[in-house]
Amino acid sequence: MRNKILPGMAEATRLTRAGRLGEALTVIQRVVRGEDSPAPSPTQPGSPPAPLRPVRQIAKPQVVEPPPAASPGARPAPAAGLADGLPGLPEGLRDLVREIGRRVGPLVGEPATPASTEPGQFLDRHFAAAAGQRAYKLYVPRGYRGQAVPLVVMLHGCTQNPDDFAAGTGMNRIAEAETFLVAYPAQTAAANHARCWNWFSTADQRRDRGEAAIIAGIARAVMEEFSIDSRRVYVAGLSAGGAAAANLAAAYPDLFAAVGIHSGLCAGAASDLPSALRAMREGAKGAVPVGDALPTIVFHGDQDSTVHPRNGAAIIAATGATLLRDESGTSPNGRAWRRSILADERGRPRFEHWVIQGSGHAWSGGDAAGSYTDPLGPDASREMWRFFREHPRPRR
Known part of the structure; x- marks a missing residue:
């Protein structure tokens, strides 16, 4: 398993840095399932990131202090949900998933909501x-x-x-x-x-x-x-x-x-x-x-x-x-x-x-x-x- 995890982590990290977050998430999911990671694909300088689903906006009521947060009833931020939904994920990959979640919550169709550390x-x-x-x-x-x-x-x-x-x-x-x-x-x-x-x-x-x-x-x-x-x-x-x-x-x-x-x-x-x-x-x-x-x-x-x-x-x-x-x-x-x-x-x-x-x-x-x-x-x-x-x- 270790022989698959380390190359998978390296490849997912490279894809994330290149802005190809959808592909990075696919690599992580394959690693968790125990499948071989696909061969690294070349990234041309300036190549566009993988297409993402459109962000669904959430109306927020006026707040004064602290900064605005999601309205009552909004679902939790996907940054935690993605990682928590992949049991057995190594900590290094878990952190990477959280980073992807913070940057592109709509990858899994969830609303764009603040990180869990923000107040109400x-x-x-x-x-x-x-x-x-x-x-x-x-x-x-x-x-x-x-x-x-x-x-x-x-x-x-x-x-x-x-x-x-x-x-x-x-x-x-x-x-x-x-x-x-x-x-x-x-x-x-x-x-x-x-x-x-x-x-x-x-x-x-x-x-x-x-x-x-x-x-x-x-x-x-x-x-x-x-x-x-x-x-x-x-x-x-x-x-x-x-x-x-x-x-x-x-x-x-x-x-x-x-x-x-x-x-x-x-x-x-x-x-x-x-x-x-x-x-x-x-x-x-x-x-x-x-x-x-x-x-x-x-x-x-x-x-x-x-x-x-x-x-x-x-x-x-x-x-x-x-x-x-x-x-x-x-x-x-x-x-x-x-x-x-x-x-x-x-x-x-x-x-x-x-x-x-x-x-x-x-x-x-x-x-x-x-x-x-x-x-x-x-x-x-x-x-x-x-x-x-x-x-x-x-x-x-």
Whole structure:
């Protein structure tokens, strides 16, 4: 077999460099079948490449960042498919097939699609309803093909925006690997000069009112446009976004299955700006009845001087949960952490409280490409997704 493989590889390589890709693929297929390779055919300088099938164009929706990718529903790029469809192919020839696939996907009648390392789509969207309107960004991973997938709504902190928050949390990378959609509502300077979500305003805390209604409306708009598993819709946020996420979890337990709160406060912890500043400085209990609290995961740095760590403990206390066990460890980058796992009244583990030692007001394990991140800590984004994955909304 080796006596056939080596000449076959040399011949396929020569044909590829000459632009005769169809003939190169034929040589590779013959080698895999154990057939003798045809005698090398001379290549005249400047001779035209073998004719190829016409490229079928794929319409792509507008994307902003990162670069455009294939539209949802497009089949995988043939670069991988050709090689994977030839079992037993030696690695050298497998690489050559991938190169041919990248250069001429239409050889096997497949659509021209990007290489598998390219990311999904980051789309611009806009929502408007009686409660108000907001822009939002939506990440759609390449693996989405119209099947029912989870949705995570991510609420940025003050002075941030969707692009900054996506870069800092790295949630899009996880969505790409795990195949779920991520929506990033954008607060406006007109609504809050620092672009904070108005978590402390009673007009924006409750169901069907203000910003709570707008964000819930964005989640429902995504559910209408895409195929979303209604039992796997989640909300998470940082700082003001974390407090807003707590308000949403209390107001819409029929929409969201679980909530992630990073450096945030209890639902209804404040009712105006003075009480908000006091709650951030001293810690505050929630004024909104929690009832049967949604599964909740909390992250907070113990050196947070913007939102006191007592607020993280207050979020968990408001659930009425019972401690099951405490754990501790150190992140790969050196931050020590403590995790408390707590149960509801039925004894089910439904709450987690992470305290990151030495960390301030920042997303634990975040990317320095975004603001308010602590790359040294454990990965809050991955832990939140792990927690969300474990807690779909119960079937009725």
